Amino acid sequence: MNELEDYFRDEANEIVEGLTRDLLALERNPSDMAILARCMRLAHTLKGAARVVRQTRIGEMAHTIEDALAPFRDGEDAITSDYVSDLLRILERIREETTKLGATIAPAPASEDKGKGTRESKPASPPVDDRLETVRVDIADMDALLEGLSEASIQIGPLNGGFGALQHALRLAVLLREELELGQAVGDRGRGSRLGAQIAEITQSLVHAERDIGAALGRIERELGEVQSRAATLRLLPVGAILGTLELTTRDTAEALGKNVSFSARGGEVRLEGHVLSAVRDALLHVIRNAVDHGIESFEERIGWGKPEVGRIHLDIERRGRMVAFRCSDDGRGIDVAAVRQAAVRRGLAKGEEELDEEATLALVFRSGLTTAAEVTEISGRGVGLDVVREVANRLRGSVRLSSKLGEGTTIEIEVPVSLSSIPVLSVMFGGSTALVPLDAVRGTRRVTASERLQGPGGERILFGDRAVPFTPLGAVLAPASEGHDLPEACSAVIVQSGEAWIALGVDRLLGTMDVVLRPLPPGAGAPAAVAGAAFDAQGDPLLVLDPPALARTGARREAATSTRREAPKRLPILVIDDSLTTRMLEQSILESAGYEVDLSASAEEGLRKAKARKYGLFIVDVEMPGMDGFEFTATTRADPALRDVPVIIVTSLATSKDRDKGAAAGASAYIVKGEFDQKHFVRKVAELLGAAS
């Protein structure tokens, strides 16, 4: 609790200062509704924060200020100077309370008794243990430290160069001694041995220097790298640091309202800058208080609806490229869109209920002054809370979305951009450059040979598990203007997923994983779609960090372009029957890339059932399958008047002329041997037969 109280004291002091300033400004401009709204929000925030640390007196006083300001919100009556003075007096009381709060934490000094009794009483000092374990550091100081560290690391570069020169000198000394030894046989023996001894001494000293400097240099480099990365993460806080406060708020709010609510969270390890995190925490406190108060039903009501007795609030924290999303869901009653609509009309936010659709109505929940709570409670219900959420999101250049299902619950998602954050990445090399792919979006990596890159009208694809994933060389994404994105015959592919979209990035090689501090691109760099930001390497040079959602969209766009083409001619679908998953996927990928609709069957029996249920333009069938084989399937369909006109292509590994004859006898229109499989020929044959059939 001490930590929380410390936070609260700092926060309360800031709010009291802000409120004092704003109340004085309001006194000068009584009609400025923006200042009034800000005062109400500050009082509301203080009320909530005070509740978390159980400072009910402060909470009540903040509530009084909020209450006292509410009547002026309509702008009909202007606030008077006397009124403001009264509020300032309440603020003064709050200030006294928070000061007392600081003093009460401090224990009486234990050494007091040992004194001579002449010591004057001093104000109680903060608890020594707490103060010694944490320090508050100005971010500017932290940045100066990081700059210094980065500069020190850069200096290792020339040192390495000097070390290389030393090694070279050593090699030369060794060569010189060998030369001299050879020359001794013919030359001046006495002079030669003197020189030899001197060179031996130089060599010896160079050997020492090389060993000592080399070892120390390696150690310094490693240590400096470690210090640098630790210092960089010092600037960041794990989201987990605010989860305790959120949980406590849930419990306290529920307790105050006689409800039973549980709080859970996932993703607490995501790290963010302190100022972003504290702003998001304030917003989430309001979201949670609203959820407990308006969302979660009373115990009896929940039983009546057949819901679990304990209401549930869950917070999901997820990194999405350059954004971090906080999704807070409850399993309460949801938002009654009709009630919000009525409230909006009542408050004059809309002329008639008909002009508000569901989305527009839900968006109104974030408007100041709109509440649907039947009665205003101490917890929330003034229509202020969600307004604060929107303001925080705007301030951080983020966004806020709300979705709700009546009777099932509400989800509020706050998405904020990351200014600095520490993330694990996969480092990859392409065309002599290095780039970093956020590891949380990487679904896997695999070696790919040129023949495994399947060419289609929508571009290349590779197989990853049972999925044909669009493939693109990373060079084509990161340097689209330059030419020559050729990959080696065998390259590596990094398979990236974001939502429903997938893409495989071709790279020369994988360099490994590491944690880096992701920085936003600097001013003047624009907003290139595929880049989430940059990180520094050990030499202080930037490395681009890729943006998985944007990359995956590139793949999806290609898919969309393909599917647009696919829709153009109205052709009958193709049924592919093969017991091998890989073959099915391969054929599906080729055919879909060529614009055909494809259905799949893993056996001839299943294929027959499908063939009877839907009209196909072509069957592509394997021969060797468990149960009915491909020849039998062909013969069976030829015997069926409804299916006999649908052409069959046999694709098999059976390559003898006897097998070919058997295929022809069964009634197949074409016979393709897997070992001789040629994609272009296959697509041509399909087009030919399908053209004839439709």
Add this chain to the structure above:
Amino acid sequence: MNVRSQERDTSGDGAPLPVPAIAAERHVAELRRAFDASFAAPPRDADRSGELVLAIQAGGQGYAIRLSDIDGVHECRKVVPLPEGPPGLLGITGIRGRLFSVHALGSLLGLPTWNEKPRWLLIAGGDEPIAIGVASIEACLEVSPADLVPVDSAQEGDAHIREIVTVAGQARGVLVLESLVARALQRAGERREGAS
């Protein structure tokens, strides 16, 4: 101001040692006077009338830049290109642990031959700093204000030059970095046209 020497002067005036409290009070008053006086005094180099300018080369042309307009000069190390961006945006670089976008000065000036490798980076832009790449720095010179001749930029056909300075017999345009930074940000889509 030198507080330490002031301290010595006051204690060595030969007066009998006063009561400690009075001495302390006088001492504080002296210090305060000296402190205030140091602010009232003109800056040491205020009488120096010259303006420091850098003579530089970009896109095969010679220009000058007031040193006071620049936040830093750094040797150009590695510049990492970005996948998209306007012409002249060479990429990003790291200087003392900070990221900067690098724009070729020649391109910002609209010169046809801007595509040279920058050797130096000039940091400018205040709160939104960028690095401007120049091919070479020829000299850093002190010129008298009278040598900086204002020009009508409209007539000159170049919005980034407001003065002309003659260095070693050669007339050079003195670049206005503020408008060049604004152009770079505007090209990158981060500022509206016309805003600066």
